Amino acid sequence: MEKGTLVEFRVQGDRRLGIVERPDGKTRWFVVDERGQSHSLAPRQITYTVNGQTYKLSEINSFLEQVQPYLDPSSLEVAWELLVEDGETVTPDQMANLLFSESDPPYCYAAYCLLSEDKLYFKQKGEAYEPRTAAQVAERKHQIEVEALKAKGQQEFLARVEQALKGEAVEWQRHDRQRIEGLEKYAALLADTARMGVNYDSLARAYPPPAPVLETMTMLGRSATPQGAFQLLVDLGWWNPNENLFLRRSSIPIQFPNKVLEVAQQRLDFPPTDLDANRLDLTHLKVYTIDDESTTEIDDGLSWEILPDSKERLWIHIADPTRLLAPEDDLDLEARKRGSTVYLPTGMIPMFPELLATGPMSLVQGKVCYALSFGVVLDPNGAVQDYSIHASLIKPTYRLTYEDVDEMLELGVEAEPEIKAIATWAQRRKTWRYAQGAISINMPEAMIKVKDDEINIDILDDSPSRQLVAEMMILAGEVAARYGQAHNIPLPFRGQPQPELPPEEELLLLPAGFVRACAMRRCMPKSEMSITPLRHAGLGLNTYTQATSPIRRYSDLLTHFQLKAHLRGEVLPFSAEALKEVMMTVTTTTQEVTMVERQTNRYYALEYLRRHPEQVWQVTVLMWLREDSNLALILLEDLGLQLPMSFRRIVRLGEQILVKVSLADPQKDMIQFQEIIYQEAQIAAN
DSSP states (O other): OOTTOEEEEEETTEEEEEEEEEEETTTEEEEEETTSOEEEEOGGGEEEEEOSSOOOGGGHHHHHHHHGGGOOTTHHHHHHHHHTTTTOOBOHHHHHHHHHSOOSHHHHHHHHHHHHHOSSSEEEETTEEEEOOHHHHHHHHHHHHHHHHHHHHHHHHHHHHHHHHTTOOOOOOHHHHHHHHHHHHHHGGGHHHHHSOOOHHHHHHHSOOOHHHHHHHHHTTOOOSHHHHHHHHHHTTSSOTTOOHHHHHSOOOOSOOHHHHHHHHHHHHSOOOOSOTTOEEOTTSOOEEEEOTTOOOOOEEEEEEEOTTSOEEEEEEEEOGGGGOOTTSHHHHHHHHHOBOEEETTEEEOSSOHHHHTTTTSOOTTSOEEEEEEEEEEOTTSOEEEEEEEEEEEOOOEEEEHHHHHHHHHHTOTTOHHHHHHHHHHHHHHHHHHHTTOOOOOOOOEEEEEETTEEEEEEOOOOHHHHHHHHHHHHHHHHHHHHHHHTTOOOOEEEBOOOOOOOHHHHHTSOTTHHHHHHHHHHOOOOEEESSOOOBTTTTBSSOBOOSOTTTBHHHHHHHHHHHHHHTTOOOSSOHHHHHHHHHHHHHHHHHHHHHHHHHHHHHHHHHHHTOTTOOEEEEEEEEEEGGGTEEEEEETTTTEEEEEEOSSOOOTTOEEEEEEEEEETTTTEEEEEEOOHHHHHHHHO
């Protein structure tokens, strides 16, 4: 190649023009570009050679100025229309003659630039260029339009993101939502940091971002990791910093499908004919519903009456949602898919649409309500002497809270002797169950509520009113199971195997109270479900099923379907095999619900502790998790929380110590405490 030859080459994709200066070895050339920089180039790196004359370095800029006016890409369309029919290839020199009627070097280089950059009309074929077919050009035009729309959409999305990041109101578009949903799914993987015990880096390696997420995060200059996606959603105001990732990672539906909501509205507006035409009218009874103040699904009420033979009868009235649905209809299948109402610190996700669950399905004070009523006569010891079950009509008299009933019992309100009578029978009933082998394990239980980002933790008090309601619900469950057993009805029976508790002498070696209760709890086997009766060792009952929360638990709804059909003398809606199959599905779903509830409660417990780093807590050492490394389970007595703690010294089970939180990261499911001595505690308190 002659010295002074003008050549084109690329540096990181950019065009450069340079002058050949001298050979570099046998095959390479030293080329100096317009910036005065020297490059050693192999022949394959030279993309174009300007033939016909030599140049000086100072002439490159004037050469480019001659080329510039002819770099109009639209001129290629005219050439393509002339060449496409014959389909013949064309060189840059030929294209210069065709476009400009000139063949001097600047025109030939301009033609080369147009052809080499063209993505629409021509494609390279060796040293020449071949016109694409009309169909190919049409398709490529379409692709370019699509890409242009995509680029425009990206820019508009970026503009809306900038608005949101500034805290301005944004009207997100449908395509934005698709992008954001992808980010949500990817960010929800952070729930696995706790579940799998991995750190953020490991999680990002295990789950590389899907292409749309990678594109979005790259476009925004953000780290394409689950943590990066989470932070972006928080910054956009789409999520809050305590977004429930456990719920988002689960298969639990949060919203009801429109079709189900439409059906619910129809049932509300046009209630179906009541299949239980001969309901027992119990509207003359005084009925008490007893719940937490925040409860909106009221599904049980209690009554007491004196019979003509002076015996006393207890009534447990349970809401009758099956009045408004049938097995396998839309409402039933949706409830089955959900398994139960989900109770979270931030609120609940109901099993049925709220317009039904809190309305005609509930036992509403002052209104005539449909119910399934269990009438029970107990013997003086608390055993069931006689019972009956009826589809009924009731009229709840009072809606009471647990605190109301505790106060009434404490004050001995004479105007409501029914409450005292029910409490008396509940106590007898409890005494009878323990005589049958029931096992009591009393551990404080935290009740966590979140409202307006404020977290409150209270201990769920095992008050007389709660014991009263619990005993009546257990009694209804025993009666329902006994009826099912007596009539050979497949029901979702519940049982619990007899636990192998530690020998008494071994338990006596443990500190009394929470430590002993904790040791016993570890020995309690999991409850079981079966379509045939089972003994429930924990409750001290030979047969038991749950029937008292049909608005909130699907297994209870199954019990109602089966019992009511039998009471009407109809064929049971579920055969033994069909019931078994449904129970298996529902059990899997409710296990997931329980897990999400547990994980969410733990998250907010850690978040509460994170917000109180200076608080001094009194804790009790409950049990060893790994005694060889001094890792124990502790109980924060004021909060009812049980959490792990590593000790730097030898401690005893039952020992009470003072601690502060040294690290709490709810998203990573990490909690660390440090023990403080008495003097430090005094300083912290002051």
